[in-house]
Every structure is written in structure tokens, then in C-alpha cells.
Amino acid sequence: xxxxxxxxxxxxxxxxxxxxxxxDSLLEALRERAGVLGVKEGCNDGNCGACSVLLDGxxxxxxxxxxxxxxxxxxTTVEGLAEADHLHPLQQAFLEDxxxxxxxxxxxxxxxxxxxxxxxxSPSEHEIRxxxxxxxxxxxxxxxxxxxxxxxxxxxxxxx
Amino acid sequence: MVTTEKxxxxxxxxxxxxxxxxxxxxxxAEYGADVSLPGLLPGAVLRSPHAHARILSxxxxxxxxxxxxxxxxxxxxxPPREGDGPQARDNVxxxxxxxxxxxxxxxxxxVDLHTAEDAVELIEVQYExxxxxxxxxxxxxxxxxxxxxxxxxxEPDGSKGDSATNVAQHIHYEKGDLAAGFAEAxxxxxxxxxxxxxxxxxxxxxxxxxxxxxxxxxxxxxxxxGLFAVRDTVAGMLGLPVKSVKVEPVEIGGGFGGKIxxxxxxxxxxxxxxxxxxxxxxMSRKEVLEATGPTSGTYMRVKMGAKKDGTLTAMxxxxxxxAGGYPGSPVGAATMCVFAPYACANQVIDGYDVLVNKPQTAxxxxxxxxxxxxxxxxxxxxxxxxxDRDPLELRxxxxxxxxxxxxxxxxxxxxxxxxxxxxxxxxxxYQSELSGENRGRGVASGFWFNIGFETSMAAxxxxxxxxxxxxxxxxxxxxxxxxAMQFAETLGIASEDxxxxxxxxxxxxxxxxxxxxxxxxxxxxxxYECAMDMRRQMEERAATIWDCDRExxxxxxxxVIRGPAAAAGAPQEFTFKELAAELPNxxxxxxxxxxxxxxxxxxxxxxxxVDVEVDAETGKVEVLRYTAIQDVGTAIHPxxxxxxxxxxxxxxIGMALNEEYIWDDKGRMVNSSLLDYRxxxxxxxxxxxxxxxxxxxxxxxxGVRGVGEVPIIxxxxxxxxxxxxxxxxxxxxxxxxxxxxxxxxxxDDE
Numbered sequence: 001x002x003x004x005x006x007x008x009x010x011x012x013x014x015x016x017x018x019x020x021x022x023x024d025s026l027l028e029a030l031r032e033r034a035g036v037l038g039v040k041e042g043c044n045d046g047n048c049g050a051c052s053v054l055l056d057g058x059x060x061x062x063x064x065x066x067x068x069x070x071x072x073x074x075x076t077t078v079e080g081l082a083e084a085d086h087l088h089p090l091q092q093a094f095l096e097d098x099x100x101x102x103x104x105x106x107x108x109x110x111x112x113x114x115x116x117x118x119x120x121x122s123p124s125e126h127e128i129r130x131x132x133x134x135x136x137x138x139x140x141x142x143x144x145x146x147x148x149x150x151x152x153x154x155x156x157x158x159x160x
Numbered sequence: 161m162v163t164t165e166k167x168x169x170x171x172x173x174x175x176x177x178x179x180x181x182x183x184x185x186x187x188x189a190e191y192g193a194d195v196s197l198p199g200l201l202p203g204a205v206l207r208s209p210h211a212h213a214r215i216l217s218x219x220x221x222x223x224x225x226x227x228x229x230x231x232x233x234x235x236x237x238x239p240p241r242e243g244d245g246p247q248a249r250d251n252v253x254x255x256x257x258x259x260x261x262x263x264x265x266x267x268x269x270x271v272d273l274h275t276a277e278d279a280v281e282l283i284e285v286q287y288e289x290x291x292x293x294x295x296x297x298x299x300x301x302x303x304x305x306x307x308x309x310x311x312x313x314x315e316p317d318g319s320k321g322d323s324a325t326n327v328a329q330h331i332h333y334e335k336g337d338l339a340a341g342f343a344e345a346x347x348x349x350x351x352x353x354x355x356x357x358x359x360x361x362x363x364x365x366x367x368x369x370x371x372x373x374x375x376x377x378x379x380x381x382x383x384x385x386g387l388f389a390v391r392d393t394v395a396g397m398l399g400l401p402v403k404s405v406k407v408e409p410v411e412i413g414g415g416f417g418g419k420i421x422x423x424x425x426x427x428x429x430x431x432x433x434x435x436x437x438x439x440x441x442x443m444s445r446k447e448v449l450e451a452t453g454p455t456s457g458t459y460m461r462v463k464m465g466a467k468k469d470g471t472l473t474a475m476x477x478x479x480x481x482x483a484g485g486y487p488g489s490p491v492g493a494a495t496m497c498v499f500a501p502y503a504c505a506n507q508v509i510d511g512y513d514v515l516v517n518k519p520q521t522a523x524x525x526x527x528x529x530x531x532x533x534x535x536x537x538x539x540x541x542x543x544x545x546x547x548d549r550d551p552l553e554l555r556x557x558x559x560x561x562x563x564x565x566x567x568x569x570x571x572x573x574x575x576x577x578x579x580x581x582x583x584x585x586x587x588x589x590y591q592s593e594l595s596g597e598n599r600g601r602g603v604a605s606g607f608w609f610n611i612g613f614e615t616s617m618a619a620x621x622x623x624x625x626x627x628x629x630x631x632x633x634x635x636x637x638x639x640x641x642x643x644a645m646q647f648a649e650t651l652g653i654a655s656e657d658x659x660x661x662x663x664x665x666x667x668x669x670x671x672x673x674x675x676x677x678x679x680x681x682x683x684x685x686x687x688y689e690c691a692m693d694m695r696r697q698m699e700e701r702a703a704t705i706w707d708c709d710r711e712x713x714x715x716x717x718x719x720v721i722r723g724p725a726a727a728a729g730a731p732q733e734f735t736f737k738e739l740a741a742e743l744p745n746x747x748x749x750x751x752x753x754x755x756x757x758x759x760x761x762x763x764x765x766x767x768x769x770v771d772v773e774v775d776a777e778t779g780k781v782e783v784l785r786y787t788a789i790q791d792v793g794t795a796i797h798p799x800x801x802x803x804x805x806x807x808x809x810x811x812x813i814g815m816a817l818n819e820e821y822i823w824d825d826k827g828r829m830v831n832s833s834l835l836d837y838r839x840x841x842x843x844x845x846x847x848x849x850x851x852x853x854x855x856x857x858x859x860x861x862x863g864v865r866g867v868g869e870v871p872i873i874x875x876x877x878x879x880x881x882x883x884x885x886x887x888x889x890x891x892x893x894x895x896x897x898x899x900x901x902x903x904x905x906x907x908d909d910e
Contacts, residue, residue: 021272021274023274028273032273035196036187037187037190037194037196038186038187038188039187040191040193040363040364040413041193041365041442042363042364042365042413042445042834043445043833043834044444044445045445045833045834045835047445047833047834047835048363048445048834050363050364077187078185078186078187079186079187079188081186082186087182087185087186091185091186094181094185095177095178095181095182095185096177097799098175098178098638098797098799098800098802098803100181100184100185101414101636101637101638101800101803101804101807102362102363102364102411102412102413102414102415102636102637103180103184103185103189103411103413104191104362104363104364104411104413104414105363105413106184106185107187110185125847128842129841129842129843129845130843132841132842132843133841133842133843133844134841135841135842136361136363136834136839136841137363137842138360138361138362138363138414138416138807138810138811138839139414139637139803139807140803140806140807140810141803141806141807141808141809141810141840141845141848142810142840142841142842142845143802143806143845143847143848144799144802144803144806145842146842146847
């Protein structure tokens with residue numbers, strides 16, 4: 001049995017204490033210890049982006065962050081995008097524009113796209129493709145994902 | 161039934177938000193790896209480090225003694241073997257031999273994953289390493305290492321060969337007179353083609369959770385393309401009756417054929433029996449690449465003859481496909497598809513299913529066709545060039561039409577290859593100019609059968625007029641949406657009033673796999689029959705309420721049930737919702753049901769156009785513009801039809817330009833991560849334009865053919881032609897990677 005550590009972090013706005021193993025990644029801690037299952041594992045080595053989360057506002061692969069590192073940090077997953085029952089414009093655009101098929105990569109894409117729009121509210125197609133190149137989707141060919149991000153950017157611009 | 165004039169539908173052809181969408185964008189959808197049960201133990205699997213070896217002994221005692229370990233299993237935990245030779249379960253846990261690196265040998269369940277992974281390392285296996293064979297041509301030579309000493313070649317006439325071999329099956333089709341066809345030709349060209357093993361690349365790794373109860377009732381949760389296939393496989397491998405196994409539905413994170421085989425659930429079940437706890441096994445990405453079923457690498461020879469006027473007079477194909485460690489490559493479909501788009505009178509096709517020391521291959525989107533049609537389409541492009549003909553025109557001249565037959569004997573009904581080619585010719589893309597150095601344009605077509613098979617549904621009416629619709633077909637890319645839409649269309653109500661659910665194997669009738677581009681077709685038939693059953697019952701109920709003759713009541717397509725005029729003179733009618741509200745007090749609820757097994761699926765054709773630029777220094781191919789044209793029969797939800805066409809094209813582009821298994825001399829995959837097994841990212845692709853062609857399938861109530869498979873076929877040959885037109889090199893090996901292009905373009909002395 002490896003050493004256990006209590007990690008205190010804010011997860012999707014809620015102050016949370018998690019008992020983790022010193023070997024746990026943030027991905028494992030979120031899924032196995034905190035029950036945050038919207039974070040997906042596709043590769044566990046930083047190459048697919050399915051486990052994307054925002055760590056203090058910065059986009060990271062949670063499989064590449066040790067759980068013990070997030071003490072005192074703010075973690076946002078796909079579960080933290082909607083406000084109460086009101087979907088985030090990115091979520092709404094993904095639905096309306098059919099930007100998902102199987103849906104396993106969708107949480108990671110949504111979190112990554114939110115990080116992009118937080119930084120660059122009206123990205124070009126190339127900027128979207130460049131930013132999302134760390135997230136793999138095998139179903140859609142990316143076309144509808146890129147369009148949905150453009151759509152959400154327009155919605156956010158007109159409502160803000 | 162559908163006529164050639166397009167009917168007006170109210171729901172079919174619209175783009176509602178998919179019923180399972182909200183849970184997939186808010187992170188609530190439950191996939192196989194998300195299953196959580198009280199007392200759940202994680203597990204890990206020990207895998208072979210050798211490509212080919214005999215297992216001399218397995219000592220699990222140290223692992224069993226480790227603190228936190230709850231169960232260790234090997235193939236000895238399966239029921240006693242019956243009969244000789246390998247069995248399906250040997251690919252789940254190896255018996256006497258390991259046949260590829262990554263072959264499962266033993267498994268552990270423990271209190272946490274790290275403990276299970278550490279315990280696996282303590283299992284001691286003694287191997288006698290045997291010579292291995294990786295190349296399909298080497299495996300066919302006399303004196304090649306033999307994987308299965310009991311294997312004899314199955315010949316086309318049904319007989320068996322008489323000596324040990326790696327060739328599991330030889331397939332042969334012919335029609336017409338091949339020699340006469342070549343004699344008639346003005347030009348004859350023969351070429352060799354190769355493709356490398358490639359993976360489906362679904363983002364969700366395989367997983368399997370099992371709970372074996374003390375009453376020998378087993379519950380399974382697993383991401384699979386077929387709930388009933390898992391049930392039957394688990395029961396078969398464990399020697400239990402079907403009634404002992406119930407497979408629960410969970411969301412599936414991509415499959416593309418690769419989640420048809422069952423790997424983990426029987427092992428999880430054995431661990432659960434031993435530990436008395438539910439056990440979950442999940443593969444790492446390395447395990448997914450090394451130990452699940454990719455598609456075959458191949459070696460192919462294709463020969464064609466044509467007259468000066470463009471008529472194809474003879475076509476011959478010799479196709480050798482890697483099966484992996486056990487028989488079952490998709491060479492059968494490859495032989496039927498290879499020349500399927502062309503009405504050539506004289507054909508001979510031979511195919512071989514060959515064992516090599518690689519993972520057992522599985523279906524991958526139009527299994528077999530992307531390789532064999534790549535070879536044929538590349539050669540068609542060369543024939544067009546030799547005859548100085550436009551490649552679309554040459555295809556149009558030789559295209560199959562209704563009434564034409566393939567060499568395997570199948571005769572086409574109404575098909576849309578000609579329409580796809582014409583749409584391609586008229587498309588803005590093909591009409592546009594392409595200029596610039598190292599740039600080129602290519603076109604190619606593709607064919608896939610589509611399939612039917614068993615499908616079951618049932619529906620009930622709630623008092624507010626909404627309808628839960630339960631089905632057995634796994635939803636891999638939007639089939640709940642398309643089933644609900646076809647069901648709503650038939651009832652004349654809104655698709656938002658349908659609540660589609662996939663349910664466990666005890667709660668719906670037997671339903672075949674989700675695969676082969678069958679689900680929108682077969683689910684559509686079931687939805688139609690189920691809704692028609694409901695319409696009949698609602699007519700009966702209305703007749704009871706109105707106390708009139710059953711025959712005088714009619715359920716119309718607008719969703720209104722109309723009866724004869726009442727005594728007072730006003731016509732009697734119910735909307736669907738009005739009658740739904742009456743049901744509880746007029747005899748109780750109504751349940752519609754359907755079990756269908758249709759063979760009226762309609763074949764699919766596609767034609768793609770691609771523009772590329774080849775970087776002369778790096779050999780990298782950039783896709784500048786892409787258009788996919790496809791006959792889908794009828795597009796039920798056009799957005800998801802486009803999505804299938806785009807996703808198929810993207811996988812085809814990956815297979816064409818980058819993706820391959822690379823092996824070292826010990827038979828180990830050296831690129832078993834998603835960094836090195838390089839699938840297309842958003843940055844590698846342009847927008848993927850689509851043109852939907854609708855030649856309705858007369859064998860379906862809404863004209864559906866099936867969409868998913870065929871768009872993976874044209875990309876590789878279209879890119880082959882585009883690269884040739886850009887740099888003057890014909891690339892006859894997939895993938896057409898930067899390395900292979902530079903090998904051709906760089907001067908030899910560098």
C-alpha cells in the first residue's frame with residue numbers, strides 16, 4: 001500500500017478534500033476518488049486530450065498531473081461548464097451542430113475549447129484547429145467540432 | 161413504400177437534437193469505464209512479451225500471496241476443453257501457446273489498480289520461444305513457422321488441405337472468361353499493392369466489468385457493439401446457459417468494428433467468481449493497440465485489361481490478408497468488394513486468410529474493402545491515364561447499374577454509383593482549377609454491401625402521449641436519434657415525444673451487432689413495424705371507445721385516428737395524445753413490438769475528390785480540399801449522415817497517409833502509443849465537404865441504405881491519384897507516409 005495524502009482543492013466550484021495515493025494522477029483522483037466521471041481516460045500519456053481539465057484556468061491533461069500537485073488549486077471539468085440547468089454556449093453548439101457521435105472525446109473538447117475562447121474570443125479556423133490539435137476525435141473528422149466552436153464564439157460575443 | 165419521386169416527410173430529413181446529447185455534453189453519460197459498484201475490484205492482465213512461444217508453466221503463487229490481491233486467474237480456470245485445436249477463448253486467455261506480443265496470459269483482481277499491476281509482475285511464466293512470422297507472404301511459404309499445427313486450408317470447394325499451413329482459407333470467385341477478356345484488351349496493366357496493419361483508434365479503451373453471483377447469475381457491463389454477442393460469448397466460454405448471463409447497456413466510446421470481439425468480460429467474470437466481488441478490467445492504450453483486433457496488413461496483385469474506347473474487359477485480383485494469430489481476416493468481404501463498382505464481364509478473384517504472429521484482426525469500418533478497393537481503384541486511375549481519359553468518365557462508362565452482377569453472384573437492384581460520379585463531375589470542387597507546384601487532384605470510388613439481420617424493439621404509450629422506445633442495438637453514432645425519428649414519422653408525432661433507450665439482454669428481443677452499416681436500416685425497419693403495430697392497436701381501441709366497426713376506424717399518417725360520424729353527425733377523431741389520455745380507463749395501456757430480420761438492405765457507393773500539396777523537403781502530404789459524395793438512400797438525420805461521411809473520410813485519410821503498425825525484429829510493436837501511432841488531428845485536416853445523394857432503397861420503408869462504412873474506402877486511392885498528379889510518383893504501399901514518399905523522391909546517392 002502506498003502513502004495516502006489528503007488533497008484540498010476546489011473542484012467545479014466546490015471545496016473538496018480527497019484522500020489520494022501518492023501515485024495517483026489527477027485523472028485517477030478525479031475519477032476514482034472524487035467520482036468526477038466526466039473526465040475520460042483515452043491514453044493515460046498525454047496524447048489524446050480526453051482527460052482535459054482546467055487547472056487554475058490553464059488547460060492541462062489531468063493524466064499528466066499528479067494529484068498531490070493540485071493542493072489549493074481550482075479544477076474545472078466538463079461538469080463545471082453549465083450553470084445550474086443552463087448549458088454553456090459551447091455545450092449548446094455541440095448539440096445543435098452535431099459535433100459529437102460517440103461522445104467520449106466530447107468532455108475534453110469542450111474543456112479545451114472553453115480554454116481557447118477564454119483566451120481568444122474570436123479565433124480563426126486555423127487557430128481553432130491548432131488549439132484543438134491536442135484532442136483526438138475519431139468519429140467526426142473534426143469538421144463539425146470546428147464549426148461548433150465558431151458558433152459558440154459568435155454566441156458568446158453577441159451575449160457578452 | 162418509397163417511390164423514385166421523393167416523398168414528403170415531416171420528421172425524416174430534419175435535424176433535431178439527439179436524445180442522448182445532453183448527457184454527453186455535460187459529462188453524465190455512463191460509459192463502460194464509469195461503472196461503479198459496491199466493493200468493485202480493479203484488475204490487470206499479464207501479457208506475452210513474445211510473438212510466438214509455448215507456455216511451459218505459469219506460477220501465480222507470489223501474486224496470490226501479495227497483500228491486497230483478491231484473485232488470480234489463468235486459462236486453467238475455464239471449463240475443461242472440448243475438441244482439438246485453438247478455441248475462441250484462447251485469444252482471451254492463452255492456453256498452450258502465445259501467438260503475438262500482448263496475448264493475455266493471466267489476470268489479477270486486487271483492492272486497487274496499482275496493487276493489481278504490481279501483482280501481475282509477480283506471476284512467473286516459463287516460455288519456450290518459437291520462431292515467429294510477421295509478413296503475409298513469408299507465412300505462406302513452405303517451411304514457414306506454423307502457428308497452429310492442426311490448421312488445414314479450407315478450399316473454395318469446401319474441401320480441406322492435407323498439410324500443416326498458415327493459410328486458413330482460400331476464397332475463389334470467377335465470372336466470364338478471363339483469358340478471352342485479356343485477349344480482347346488493347347492495354348493490360350498488372351500491379352502489386354501492400355497495406356500495413358492499422359487500428360480503428362477509438363478513443364475509449366476496452367473495458368469489462370463482471371459480477372458473478374452465488375446463484376451463478378452473471379451481470380456484465382462492457383463497451384461493446386453487441387450486447388447479445390457478449391452474452392453468448394461469455395456464456396459459451398464459461399460453459400453456462402444463456403440464462404446465466406445478462407449484459408447491461410452502457411455508452412460506447414467508439415468502435416468502428418473493433419468492439420465486436422469480446423476480450424475482457426469473460427476474464428472479469430472468472431476473477432469475480434474467485435473473489436466474490438464485482439471486478440472491472442480496463443485496457444491501457446498500449447494494450448488496445450497490441451492486444452485488440454486491428455485490420456489486416458495485406459499483399460495484393462491486381463491486373464486489368466481495357467479496350468481503347470475505355471471498356472474494361474478483364475479484371476483479376478490475388479489478395480493475401482493477415483488474419484493475426486487466429487483465422488478470420490476480412491478477406492472474404494475484400495474479395496466481394498474489390499471490383500464491385502464495375503460491370504466487367506470477365507473476372508477472377510482469389511483471396512487468402514493467413515495466420516501471422518500479430519493480434520487477431522477484427523472488423524474495421526467496411527472490413528477488407530479499404531485495402532482491396534484501394535488496389536483496384538489505383539489501377540483504374542492508371543488505366544484512365546493510359547487511355548487519356550478523365551478518371552470520373554472512365555468510371556462512369558464502366559459503372560455497375562441495376563441488374564449488373566458481381567463475380568460472387570450478387571445482382572444489384574437500384575444503386576447510386578452513377579449518380580455519385582455525376583454529382584462529383586458537377587461539384588464545385590471538381591469544376592474548380594487547381595494550380596501550384598507539387599499539387600495534385602485525385603478521385604476514387606468505393607462500395608460497401610450494408611447488411612440487415614435481427615433487430616427488436618418495443619414501445620409503450622404514456623398517458624401524456626410520449627413514447628418510451630426500447631431497443632437492443634447499441635448506439636455508436638446516433639442510432640437512437642434515427643430510430644426515434646423513423647418511429648415518430650410512422651406514428652405522425654414529434655420525434656421529441658419519443659424516448660429511445662437501449663436496454664439489457666433480458667429486456668428486449670435478440671438484436672444483432674451494431675456494425676456493417678446496418679443499424680439505421682434495421683432499426684428503421686423495426687421502428688416502422690413497431691409503430692405500425694401500435695397504430696393497429698390504437699385503431700382497435702378507438703373502435704371500442706366509439707362502439708363502432710373496427711374497419712371503419714383509420715389511423716392516418718398525420719397522427720390522427722378517425723372514425724365514422726357519431727349519431728349527432730360530427731365526425732369522431734382522436735389525436736395521438738387525446739387517445740393516449742383515454743387508454744388507462746378504456747382497457748389499459750398499449751405496447752407495440754417488432755422483431756425483424758430483413759435482407760432488403762441496399763448497397764452503398766461513394767465517390768471522393770481530394771486536392772493535395774506534397775512538401776518536397778519532408779514528404780508530408782497536406783490535404784488542401786476534400787469532398788465526399790455518397791448515395792445514402794435517404795438521409796434520416798442529415799447532420800449525422802454528414803458526420804459519418806466526414807468521420808469515415810478522416811479515418812481513410814489517416815490510413816492512407818500516416819497510420820501503421822511498426823514492428824521490431826522480435827515482433828514487438830514499437831509505436832504503441834497515440835504519439836507514435838499517429839492519427840489525424842484537427843490540424844491535419846481541412847473542412848470535409850459532403851454531397852448527399854439520395855437514391856432510395858426500395859427495400860426499406862424510408863429508403864435507408866446505411867452510411868457508416870463506405871466513406872472510409874475512397875480516401876486512400878483518391879490520395880494515391882492526387883499524390884501522383886502532384887509529384888509523378890505512384891505510391892502502391894499504404895500508408896503513403898513522409899518516409900515512403902521521400903524514399904521515392906530523394907536521389908539515391910543521398
